[in-house]
Amino acid sequence: MPRANAFYAQSGGVTAVINASACGVIETARLHKKEIGKVYAGRNGIIGALREELIDTSRESSGAIRALASTPSGAFGSCRYKLRSIEENRAEYERLIDVFRAHNIRYFFYNGGGDSADTCLKVSQLSKTMGYDLTAIHVPKTIDNDLPITDNSPGFGSVAKYVAVSTREAALDVASMCETSTKVFILEVMGRHAGWIAGAAGLAANSRGDAPQVIIFPEVAFDQTAFLAKVKRTVERDGYCVIVASEGAQTADGKFLSDTGTKDAFGHAQLGGVAPTLATMISSTLGYKYHWAVSDYLQRAARHIASQVDVDQAYAVGKAAVKMALAGKNAVMPAIQRLEGSRYKWRIVEANLAKVANQEKKMPRSFITRDGFGITDKARRYFEPLIQGEAYPDYKRGLPNYIKLKNQLVPKRLPPM
């Protein structure tokens, strides 16, 4: 392929390390100037392409691009926006092609989760379906860790570390207060349909019986009687009980424990409030004094306590995406493969995007204890390597010195959509 420009966009919920993937893409592209001209980043994801709002990353210094590796959130803006099928909305794809052609964009890097992989897959077919030659590579990202094929998803390791650290710390607090005060502490964590994040909180325990004594997974139908009995036994045994609850906790009939009734742009129910729901349940039946926390965005933005392994992997998938594009691949995704052996090692392999899109990988039942309220040793062996290393950002005047890019837009060449 002759020298052409690249388009990079961030999609869906952002993470503590998605910018490390951006850094990997841009730094690697800069090393291949013969093949790749400029990297244009979509302002607010794919919407930036539709609106012809393209950020010229070549205006950023190498230091600024490097600083992306230690800055959370989406530096170019992200979006929740799902392209419909070509049959349903051909005009949208024609617009994409118009913008790409106007700016000589022949490489497409899309950094997102399962829904975004579907968008990337559609874009990868433009060559076949609409005759526009384009190489599309998906760069995996999701705190939910629910992408198939890849051993884990960049973004997850840092959330896992955050919730494990926070759970360990809050548990010490409750343990020291429980004699006369709070007996039950509930931490609500993210994970709409998969309990990976809640499960990772189980790492806070050094040995069996340590807090968190109860974990609520979306994969296990919530049984109120069994739950309350477990909490009561735990308080009677330990003096206190720490509960980590996934926002996706649901009953056997698929009803979320706390459904606010609103939906996001992908049509998913917007959740929140499992912790106060459980707290009220415990207080009204068992009478224990409780506290609860909802970490919400704090958990996925917590670059200050990011996992070094996660940062390294996020960078590596960005770098590998560019390498795959240069090798002429299309409709693929760099995936993380865990190698055999007692010491944790990983490498990047190529995954077929058609097998990634719109799939959700749940926690295997073998990762959850028989009673449904804890993680097994097998799960610990899976989770533990992913939280290794503290990738501390630089600080200035007591606060992380996160980079704010210039984000200069390329002059438009087309009339508005």
Place this chain on the structure above:
Amino acid sequence: MPRANAFYAQSGGVTAVINASACGVIETARLHKKEIGKVYAGRNGIIGALREELIDTSRESSGAIRALASTPSGAFGSCRYKLRSIEENRAEYERLIDVFRAHNIRYFFYNGGGDSADTCLKVSQLSKTMGYDLTAIHVPKTIDNDLPITDNSPGFGSVAKYVAVSTREAALDVASMCETSTKVFILEVMGRHAGWIAGAAGLAANSRGDAPQVIIFPEVAFDQTAFLAKVKRTVERDGYCVIVASEGAQTADGKFLSDTGTKDAFGHAQLGGVAPTLATMISSTLGYKYHWAVSDYLQRAARHIASQVDVDQAYAVGKAAVKMALAGKNAVMPAIQRLEGSRYKWRIVEANLAKVANQEKKMPRSFITRDGFGITDKARRYFEPLIQGEAYPDYKRGLPNYIKLKNQLVPKRLPPM
């Protein structure tokens, strides 16, 4: 005073650095073996004295005591328990004296906030009122920063750092998503009657107009109309709005925005749920998509991002308490004094405990902007030095390696209470 033993207890809500004060007390006492025999720690605070549950800290290695300086929560257990006056419950004071006499305890170090200072003051009068010679020193601690006389309270600087870091991180997240998703993010922080913690979140802003654009202080009567107008203006200007709300937010008639109706052992209303209350208010009137977080215990246990200045000061007040006791002082508290000058410097001075007990220091009005929703430059100059330095704990297998003491009890010499 001839060689005698010391009693040390932790009281009230614990912090990320109260164990650093314990470390300061115990390490300093160990340097003065001629005057101070053993340091006995109350198991679960003053209750440990009443029950004769005394932890023998001499059984802990110097390494274990050192590790306290980087371990959050109350290593010996804390309690919410307020001694009544001697007139009201003389038997309780007689019991304390019996226990102290049985174990030759003549030094009393009480590590707590305003309510605990009152307890310490009562104990300091035992010599006068009940003829038992005892030196009582209060060691200040409270995340609420509401103790008078001292420039700031150990425990506050680390919470301040945590909320400022978390607010900066979450704000980046919201900013990157706001085009198609969440427009309003609300972080609820602690602070029952004083807005110090909420105010410290204002440090997240690098310049005027940065997030958090709205802070809700207990010191400013909540005005729903003004609040909603400010949120609307902010979203229209910036595309998103980050709100930090103190749990103590209240209307002009003194009603908490979210009062659960339950009270703690000190008779204080137990709060929680301001964030969802505000979220519902915004959603139903302005229609913005929102997210909210409640950091609860996470903020006061977050030793992983503790302020170095805070850790140093927590240690220093512990050390100074022992020095004051050895100098024959009674009914005093080591207080932090900020020295004049452009560079932040501090020293420990002696405060009269009678002037500390049962007082609450609120945010001065001059720290709050005229519209009531932000902090002034004066407030920034006060807060900023307190969050300097990252006192990272050691990590083991990806998690902070917090110490768990042996906490061996001294054999009882008295019949139960």
